[in-house]
Amino acid sequence: MALRFEHRDTEIDASIVDRVWRTRSDAEDTMTSAARTCWHLILSRTQGRLLAGLRGPETRATTAPVPPDTKFLGVRFALGTVLRPHPAASITDGYVPVPVTDSGRIVIGGEDWEAPTYENVEHFVRRLQDAGLLLRSRLGDEEHVAEPPEAGPTRRTLERRYRAITGLSRTAVAQIDRANAGATMLRDGQDWHTVVQTLGYFDQAHLAHALRRYVGCTARELRAGGHAAMSFLYKTHPAPGS
Structure with missing residues (x-):
């Protein structure tokens, strides 16, 4: 049986938390996880x-x-949200266990917190925000590139800062967001012609390559609903990067 995800927005500023989701498994299985620009806190309970x-x-x-037989809870933090003990750049393409006490509290920043x-x-x-452990970076405050360099940060400096905060380059963020936006459109019944034209892919082959790399399935599978369990990973914005 495929995983089915329930998800919701939160009362927290959307620049901090993008989405909260939960699901449960009935049997041992595997799932395809799409590429994503955000990091997650994931909790699982079994036995x-x-x-x-x-x-x-x-x-x-x-x-x-x-x-x-496992229940999962996930908190998807918005691009640019920083957890001080674990910057996104330190966990890109990875997973870091968070200690759990015998009483079921999770340990972050040397303190234990109610799960x-x-x-x-x-x-x-x-x-976490009140404790200074979780904060929003200011990714959008330095979009200009100063000339000459002594007047402000250079483009290379800004890119290094962006990578340090997000763990990704701006180009990677745009490509991942565009592929997930395309997957959302296909899942919602739009044809590949519309997706290519709307999102600026060169052609069907270009779109197919992006879906294989970033989403892990084909346009046909998405239109057929075969990967509904991954729907919580897709951005809900109408266009990538928005």
Whole structure:
């Protein structure tokens, strides 16, 4: 049985938390995880045991194991949100376990915190913000490139800062967002001609290559609904980068 994800927006500023999701597995399986520009906090509960971890931005689609009889909760943080102990650049294409105490509290920044639930994620996020562990970077405040260099940061400096904050280059973010936007359009029934024209792909082959690399499935599979379990990964904005 395919995983089915329930997800919601939050009362937190969308520049901090993009989406909260949950699902559960019935049997041991694998799933295709689409590339993503955001990092997640993921909690899983199985046989009364709580596990927690941070999954970083991913630069290509991957296959992930799904253990049986497990409940999952995920918090997808917006691009540019920084968790001080674990910058996104340190976990890109990776996973970092988060310690869990015997009493079921998760340890971040040397302190233990009550594990969030689907209903109270906002309280958990605000506490991390109040402690100075979670903050929003200022990615959009330095879009200009100063000339001469002594008047301000150069383009190369800005790109290094962007990578340090997000773990990705601006080009990678644009490509991943565009592929996920295309996957959303195909999943919602639009044809590949419309997707190519709307999102600026060269042709069907260019779109197909992006879907294989970043989403891990074909346009036909998306239109048939065969990868509905991945729908929570797709951006909900009408265009990439927005």
